[in-house]
Amino acid sequence: MTTALRVLPAPASPQPRADGSDPFVFHGRRLRAGWALEETSRFSDDVWNLGQAMLKKHERRFILDFTLIPAAHRQVAKELCYAMLSGTVPAAETRPAVGTVRTAFTQYVRFLRWAADRAPRLDALTGNDLEDFQRFLVKTLPTSGARQGARAGVRKFWLWRDVLPSGALRFDPKHIDGWTEPTHGAYENATARIPEEVLGPLFVWAMRFIDEFSTDIVAADRQWRTPPPSSTELHTYGHLQILLRAWLDERIAAGEPLPAWRGKTSTTAIADALGRNRISLARYGHMIDQAAAIVGTTPQTISDEPILARLDGEPWIAVILADHTERDSLAALARLLQDACYLVLAFLSGARDSEIKHLKRGNLTTERDADGTTYRWKMHSLAFKAEDDPAGVPATWNIGEPAARAIAILERLQPPGTDYLFARLEHSPGVKPDAISQVLTSGTTNARLNAFATWVNDYCRRHSRTDGIPLVNQQPFHLKNSQFRRTLAWFIARRPGGVIAGALAYRHHCIQVFEGYAGTSESGFRAEVESEQALARGEHLMAAIDAHEHTQLTGPAAEEAARRLESLGERARFQGTVVLDDNRLRRLMAKHDPAVYPGQYITCVHDHAKALCERARHRRSEGLPDHGGCKPLACRNVALTPENTAAWQREIDRITRRLATRPTLPPLLRHRLEARRTEITAFLTENTTTQESA
Numbered sequence: 001m002t003t004a005l006r007v008l009p010a011p012a013s014p015q016p017r018a019d020g021s022d023p024f025v026f027h028g029r030r031l032r033a034g035w036a037l038e039e040t041s042r043f044s045d046d047v048w049n050l051g052q053a054m055l056k057k058h059e060r061r062f063i064l065d066f067t068l069i070p071a072a073h074r075q076v077a078k079e080l081c082y083a084m085l086s087g088t089v090p091a092a093e094t095r096p097a098v099g100t101v102r103t104a105f106t107q108y109v110r111f112l113r114w115a116a117d118r119a120p121r122l123d124a125l126t127g128n129d130l131e132d133f134q135r136f137l138v139k140t141l142p143t144s145g146a147r148q149g150a151r152a153g154v155r156k157f158w159l160w161r162d163v164l165p166s167g168a169l170r171f172d173p174k175h176i177d178g179w180t181e182p183t184h185g186a187y188e189n190a191t192a193r194i195p196e197e198v199l200g201p202l203f204v205w206a207m208r209f210i211d212e213f214s215t216d217i218v219a220a221d222r223q224w225r226t227p228p229p230s231s232t233e234l235h236t237y238g239h240l241q242i243l244l245r246a247w248l249d250e251r252i253a254a255g256e257p258l259p260a261w262r263g264k265t266s267t268t269a270i271a272d273a274l275g276r277n278r279i280s281l282a283r284y285g286h287m288i289d290q291a292a293a294i295v296g297t298t299p300q301t302i303s304d305e306p307i308l309a310r311l312d313g314e315p316w317i318a319v320i321l322a323d324h325t326e327r328d329s330l331a332a333l334a335r336l337l338q339d340a341c342y343l344v345l346a347f348l349s350g351a352r353d354s355e356i357k358h359l360k361r362g363n364l365t366t367e368r369d370a371d372g373t374t375y376r377w378k379m380h381s382l383a384f385k386a387e388d389d390p391a392g393v394p395a396t397w398n399i400g401e402p403a404a405r406a407i408a409i410l411e412r413l414q415p416p417g418t419d420y421l422f423a424r425l426e427h428s429p430g431v432k433p434d435a436i437s438q439v440l441t442s443g444t445t446n447a448r449l450n451a452f453a454t455w456v457n458d459y460c461r462r463h464s465r466t467d468g469i470p471l472v473n474q475q476p477f478h479l480k481n482s483q484f485r486r487t488l489a490w491f492i493a494r495r496p497g498g499v500i501a502g503a504l505a506y507r508h509h510c511i512q513v514f515e516g517y518a519g520t521s522e523s524g525f526r527a528e529v530e531s532e533q534a535l536a537r538g539e540h541l542m543a544a545i546d547a548h549e550h551t552q553l554t555g556p557a558a559e560e561a562a563r564r565l566e567s568l569g570e571r572a573r574f575q576g577t578v579v580l581d582d583n584r585l586r587r588l589m590a591k592h593d594p595a596v597y598p599g600q601y602i603t604c605v606h607d608h609a610k611a612l613c614e615r616a617r618h619r620r621s622e623g624l625p626d627h628g629g630c631k632p633l634a635c636r637n638v639a640l641t642p643e644n645t646a647a648w649q650r651e652i653d654r655i656t657r658r659l660a661t662r663p664t665l666p667p668l669l670r671h672r673l674e675a676r677r678t679e680i681t682a683f684l685t686e687n688t689t690t691q692e693s694a
Contacts, residue, residue, distance in 0.1 A: 080157065
């Protein structure tokens, strides 16, 4: 059999810019520490190395390989990329990030390779040509989103036309018939959320690693970093043979196999146990082989210390092995522990992948009360999106105690000299100290998150456990780092006042941005949230109707609430029963929603004409300040259940205890608390005692 050799074309001679200059492509960019401009790529180079200007620690090394583009259009591609990196930016455009240029480069390559068969210059292309390109995209790219990205790349050759002397498009492609496709929810984040049946066990196993398994993994890691003891005593000739024989005899007597490395007896492990150099054992190999023939061998462990963590009363693992190729090796388990910490931080903090990857040692701070009890944990890192500094700006996230424990574990897992908590672990294979990406890349994290889920299911299978991660549509759910932030948004949006809380937690400048992030249309997030909220509210209301609790309501809107709920109950009874299945209840709420919203302190019987929150919303629409949303003590849409009344009474008791504390509260604070207690008391007196007596 013969193999055909591909004949490569001779490299083209270096070609500078149209004006004869050959600038460094990063002369207008900040470079990574340790790099000089003279070490970076020039315009005439056919391959531009982007790594020196990629400032995020988690970005991997990228290049722009212009040899992928036919020679006829290579110069115009260089001109566009140079302008984006360091050249002149057109008035209506902004300079993109280096990583964005690399992403768009794929679209440029696709278009220019297609255009090479059409015209020698881009300014020779016609509208009919671009219509043909659109048909080419429909045939080659399966999704509308991918085609939209390809068309956006083509349009750059029009938008940046003033800096493309080698020939730009002569017209704006968006005016071509059929150039755009109808889209729905164009401004909505389309990232899928993690199904709850997947997230539940995934999070449980991650916390097991952090709170339980980490004890053994971190201990093994410290043992791995500790150099073996070596004796400084002068040894008598022949003493090593006696020492070795005694050690081997002990193993034989106990029936303990000798440590092995990939199937062969490990003289290194034996030498470490004896406190000697493995080279000195070479002459006694026959003794070791004879003992191994009797007791056999077992993979080398990190230490002989027993496993401490328990799962259902048994050690969660037998031993932690030294060989990184083994399933239960320190390298493998330490990576799983690091991944578990990432999973918990990504879900509980809502931080982006880039923000988590720049987390450094000492970036966790706490706040304590007068008794020394911690009540707030803050995570500090860098934010990049929508920030002016490409190297990131300091940002802070309020996190919970489980996320704080994850950070503490990461600090113990990294050696003292390593600042970044998601740097590659030293005992993992393939670690390169001079790598461009100083921490785990996004792609690596995605792969490891799915490997974590695979390990969990394999562990459950081997130990006959039933708490593994289930399949979704008959296949494993594919995890991505962006899904955790999106899933948290979904959970926040489902809580009362969650949209406002989400906008603050996600560092969004307006509520509308978070609403789009949590989902509004195409992805079904908002519809799903609203459907679940309506279903939960319907179940609550139907249970109250069945127990005649609506007759116990008090407050200004009590009669209206009773009327609406009685009407809802009659419609439900018309269908045969008050207890409805989920689908029937959803349909009932969709058609006959009584607009009654149970809450902790009040039950809102919404009437647009009376709603004070609607007036506040109207003032916001006029650009006027918003002085509050719900005003339960003044609004005429309020009804009270016995549970609502009890909640207000607990609030009164809490204020009373606060006023009784010593030292005495400041006068202004005391005055406000007393006024608040008086207002609540008067509200309850008016809306419970009077109506009950009536």
